[in-house]
Amino acid sequence: MTEYTEITDPRLQSRVRSRYSGEIAALQALGFRHLAFKLEALGPFSAVWQLPIVLVMSRAKEVLVFPFPLRLAAAYVLLVHSRPPSIASCMGMGVKFFTNFSDHSLLISSTLQSHVTLQSLVVPEPNLQIVRTPPCRTPEEAWLSHKRRTTEMEARGKTIGNTSSFADYVDISRREEADLRSRTA
Numbered sequence: 001m002t003e004y005t006e007i008t009d010p011r012l013q014s015r016v017r018s019r020y021s022g023e024i025a026a027l028q029a030l031g032f033r034h035l036a037f038k039l040e041a042l043g044p045f046s047a048v049w050q051l052p053i054v055l056v057m058s059r060a061k062e063v064l065v066f067p068f069p070l071r072l073a074a075a076y077v078l079l080v081h082s083r084p085p086s087i088a089s090c091m092g093m094g095v096k097f098f099t100n101f102s103d104h105s106l107l108i109s110s111t112l113q114s115h116v117t118l119q120s121l122v123v124p125e126p127n128l129q130i131v132r133t134p135p136c137r138t139p140e141e142a143w144l145s146h147k148r149r150t151t152e153m154e155a156r157g158k159t160i161g162n163t164s165s166f167a168d169y170v171d172i173s174r175r176e177e178a179d180l181r182s183r184t185a
Helices: 010-019 021-029 051-059 113-118 139-155 166-184
Strands: 003-006 033-041 063-065 073-082 085-091 094-100 106-110 130-132
Touching (some): 003 166, 010 063, 021 073, 021 139, 085 139
Parallel strands (some): 106 130
Antiparallel strands (some): 085 094, 094 106
16 A cells, blocks of 8 residues: 655655646646645565566656665655645646545546546445546646536535545545555456
8 A cells, every 4th residue: 555645855845846847837827736745655665576667767757765665655746726626646647636525426537548447447335436537638628627527526416525635635545546456356
């Protein structure tokens, strides 16, 4: 399971800010503001077991760190929007948008082409209802699609839940991980 921590080291924050400056600027133009810098760390010795991934991520200029004991960890940036309440996560593969609903459902939109394969799969547990919009080419298109779908879900009676803090992001990510694990089991 991935461990999520908020980055407080100014040097690491600066590296992340530099790596994602284009995405940050595009999201700020859409009304997003900075939320946090995050570190996603895999388990002990994952840097060794995941060496091919480390090499690919290095070539993609991802911001990598290797906490003890040889854990693979990647650093990213989170931004937040208030209308609709949403969190944007910038990563090397693209941008993901999350909106949480009070009934425990979750809307995810992205520019990640890997999400195409997740479109038609059925979620086995109703309390892990995760709705994914088809991936878009740009963050601007994905955000418009996300806002449209949020409005549709609200019109069907869903109420937006907390989607504005680092803790909310961690909860959302854990639910998404559980959903992805259930699909591959």
